Amino acid sequence: MNDLHSILNQSAIDAIMLTLRLAAVTTLCLLVIATPLAWWLSQTRSRWRAPISAMVTLPLVLPPTVLGFYLLVMMGPSGPIGQITETIGMGLLSFTFTGLVVGSIVFSLPFAVQPIQHAFESMGARPMEVAATLRARPIDAFFNVALPMATPGILTASILSFAHTVGEFGVVLMIGGNITGQTSVVSTEIYTYVESMQYAQAHWLAAIMVVFSFAVLLWLALMKRQTRAMLS
């Protein structure tokens, strides 16, 4: 930490820690939400499949500011989410860490759902049929057959969600408001430094982001190669 202090000031270190915490919490929440959603999308023949699938993919194409704007409005005092959270005594989520988590979940949803959904789809129907003929109830088969078989997909989803949350800017800026120590993450902190002409600090943070992103992508590529080697 001492070394870090010599090159980065406190607000930059706070931003890094907050970013890591936000990415970790978001990833955990996303796995819980995305896994059943991906399973449903991979199995259902319902007419709701297409619209739900489009909804899940929407954050991929929408400008983050649009997403952040709507979330901000909904979480605000007159928005539906804001009214609910105020009624149950949570207060407003906008400009809080919880608000950032909610925003990040929505923003990274497609990155979590798609790899898991793909893993379930490529598994085909057979393993679940085999499990059923071996007396496993559907829920039992899901946890003991489908989930273990989809492990590579779930791992990919976790890495992508984490990395994508670390890299987000627009949504956090809209919902969090870039409050130092509370809602200021690395990407928004860089913006602050540049605006206040602190180029050295911005350089360090930016370089850390580049190294981190490269490391994640390299890890993903190596993991994919390993999975392919395992399969062949």
Add this chain to the structure above:
Amino acid sequence: MSEGIQIRLDLDRHNFKLCCDLVLPDRGITILFGPSGSGKTTLLRCVAGLESTFKGRIAIGQDVWHDSEQKQISPVWQRPIGYVFQEASLFEHLSVQQNLNFGLKRSQSKHPLEHSIELLGIGALLERQPDSLSGGERQRVAIARALATDPRLVLLDEPMAALDEARRQDIMPWLERLRDELHTPMLYVTHSSQEAARLGDHMVLLENGKVTHSGAMADVFSHIDDQDTGAILTARVVSKELPWQLAELAFDDNTIWTADNNLTINQTVRLRIAARDVSVSIREPLHTSIQNQIAGRIIAIKNDRHPSHALVIIGCGKTQLYARTTRKAVHTLGLSVEQKVWAQIKSVELLV
């Protein structure tokens, strides 16, 4: 009627219909036979409950598994079946032992696992992962896994279709052993008349989603529309007679001569001996132009397609040969099961 396995169903998919009303014996192996697309796999899936949207009734003894009128349809996992798929479909994330335990613990089977392991000879494989097994080993594990649940009915969907000929020959004796040692009835889907002839006690012929024949093996077998009934075997080239352009092939303890088409010594070849090219002699034939004669014992005599014909199945060591003769010849020569005979082979087809 509460005896046997009752299968009445009427299934209608956009471009496929399956309709049947069968009562099958509650013992032995029943072969479901037919060309691809005849509905034999679908029939098996309906019995298992893997297909559940059809009209009809499936019951085994007093146990009703599917009754569309009473709206009583048991889910797959509640049916006491053992299902063997065409591809072994082992759980790749589990070891062989864990694969076997999967169904065992969920079925609360009292049946000792050791019995299934011994019956399929997989004792040495238990610690292995599925991806390290050969095709034949995988399928044996899959069969043991299905048997470990102590099923009331075993369903096998072309369990050998994904294997090559050598592996098929490996696994066949295990299946014969199951038939002889288990008291569980089995439904066995295949399109191979050889498998059917070797394993079946009872046979159902399907065509375009309809049952054309159902009955005891010997009676139904003759209705198989298969011009090419014959034995397929693997042999090794042991010698060559260059002046005569002939090569000698060995299988089990027998040898056979065939035209030498650039064969090399020790090469392994597959060959097919069609039933129409084999005749039967009850004495060792000496003064004949047919060079290939193999001694063996008659395993079975079955009715052939045409009422004038019979199919004599001759066991020569581990190999079975098929001979198509007239029923009159069977009668005149007094052929019977277990009798020692010589199969005279007029021509051998090399499958390379």
